[in-house]
Amino acid sequence: MEKLKAFIHRNPARVAAFISSAVALIVSALAPEMPTESAVILVLSALGLGEYAQRVEDKKTETALYTDIEDLDGE
DSSP, rough: HHHHHHHHOOOOHHHHHHEEEEHHHHHHHHOOOOOOOHHHHHHHHHHHHHHHHHHHHHHHHHHHHTHHEEEEEEE
């Protein structure tokens, strides 16, 4: 379970894209007559997942921005 959590934390955008695609395919195959309200809920859930992924990526970028180059070289 820890490996899965670590993978999700390292790759949130990939996970979000995969989940959004999988949900869209499954719903369109299983329930083509799905009500609009349910579709809106799925879209909002996907947007929330995307927002989370973006925040994690922003945090990683900010951490990398403040990392000294000398630290990476081992000096």
